[in-house]
Amino acid sequence: MSAVVDRLATLAQLGSHENGIDRALATVQERAAREQFAAWARERGYALAQDTVGNLFARRSGLREGARCVLVGSHLDTVPTGGAFDGAYGVVGALCALEALDARSIGTEHPVEAVAWAGEEGARFPLGCLGSSVFTGAYEERHALALRDASGTSLGEALASAETGLLEGVPMREDARLAAYLELHVEQGPVLEREGIALGIVTAIAGQRRYRVTVDGSSGHAGTVPMARRGDALMSAAEIVLAVERAALVAGETVVTVGTFAVEPNAPNVIPGRATFSVDVRAADDARIDAVEGALRTSTSDVTERRRVTASVERLESRAPAPMDPKLRAAVARAIASIGERAIDVPSGAGHDAMCLSRVAPAAMIFVPSIGGRSHVAQEETAPRDLELGVEALVASIVEVDKFVI
Ligand SMILES: [Zn+2]
Known part of the structure; x- marks a missing residue:
């Protein structure tokens, strides 16, 4: 089994119940997913960092002193009856992409960071894209920490708890300068499957x-x-x-x-x-x-x-609609062509962290097919070969993007 498939299976155990996966922000299950991500990153020697709302970063150094970072990732939280791929695929895929660069001895000018955004689904605290909204300044940190769940617990309280909170021994992230943002995600709709194409380049998030x-x-x-x-x-x-x-x-x-x-x-x-x-x-x-x-x-x-x-x-x-960056989209298209694959342009009807990131940096997204177009359900699935191809497209995209953004 490839690393991406294997790791998604590991994460799918965390929060698993009979109707799917429940891994809301700052719960025992979600913290376990962050711990797992951190353990994988430590094994490979990537520098970990987190911020006050629970965003978690693993950094692979770049060759050029002072270059801004290329951020690559998605989210680890789920809806209460979520599947194993929405979000988790983009986080695991980012980590696998960093490892592929290592395995192929590819140095990049920019540091490349895999990121797990906190609370994208807004399933527990009433704000979607919570982590990426705070990271990009669209939502104030103190307001986010004051948000309360249905039982009256605030995010700040949940993140201060040892069982559900921030990770021990992981420093706060300091560098906030971005060169570009890439997100790999399952499509959650039927277009790629219907067209019989394994890769989509997102034109805009609705x-x-x-x-x-x-x-x-x-x-x-x-x-x-x-x-x-x-x-x-x-x-x-x-x-x-x-x-x-x-x-x-x-x-x-x-x-x-x-x-x-x-x-x-x-x-x-x-x-x-x-x-x-x-x-x-x-x-x-x-x-x-x-x-x-x-x-x-x-x-x-x-x-x-x-x-x-x-x-x-x-x-x-x-x-507002969030168009993806035309130059970055073109770079992703070149990257996919360079590995001998085809991609089509697709819109995204669902919201994603890339929406927030696109307001502060060039952003692009790569989609892989969802079987039957299903998502936010236990039956959510993507074929292993498509998962692997998406990671390959991401690796090639990082290399291509690294060439022109400084
Ligand atoms: Zn998602």
Whole structure:
């Protein structure tokens, strides 16, 4: 078994339960994964460092004095029913890439660091890409440490504990100057598998907006109120839901999801007086997201004019699309061609740490296929040969990127 496959199997034991892997930030299981990463790095003599929110780095020195580092990595945390590849593959892949450089006696001008970002999934503390957000200055460290989980424990408290906290004997990272960022990840969608191609170069990470829509009508007896006199909150909400679906289809390359929907009082013989639902819209450019938001607002005001209801739309979250760096993408494409492989351009509908990194340094991502396009489930899987090929593409990309960024 190759090192990447073998190590992913080792990590998959940590937090494993009958419905998948549960390895949330600053838990016993997640700390064990960080310890395992540190043990592998120490075996190879890489210099370890961490920061106050639990990001962990393993550094292979560069040849040029004072050169900024090429950072390569992903995350070790999972959703509560996660798979063995999302995140862990990019961390293990980065470490294997450093070892491949050693094994082939390839020196790089820049130091190259494998990084395990803390808390990408936001499964426990309410912030996605937590570690990379703090690292890049998008989110303040003290605010991150003050975030609390559902039981009231703060991240700061969890990271101060010996069982769940920062690693002993690992110094704080000092060097923050970046030359470039590369992230290897499973696609988590079906495009590469469908195209029969093992490697994808990410064009952009989709922007995302999330809304809460509340429609208030008047509840009443299901048998006695004539249709023309009703203010049915659910029927009105249904129009809005279908309007945003149409808008996403018209915009193209846009996905919209109504993932939560609550009806009050939620009884079969009572006209719904209130309907509350979420709308999550994602696309690689803001114009498409704007189009769906426009349809959401227009259809909402439309139902309030035609039906006896009032309605409100609150925007809860907005994340701009993150295009990957064109020069870095070109370097990755050259690297993949140099090892005799093919790659296609793919967008990323899911968020990644590369999104945060792209705001402070040139960033690029390499995808490998997910079998059946499945992710965030126990059945998440990628073929061993694709895992190995992704690491080879990463090694070649590091060598190529090293040539032109200083
Ligand atoms: Zn991930």
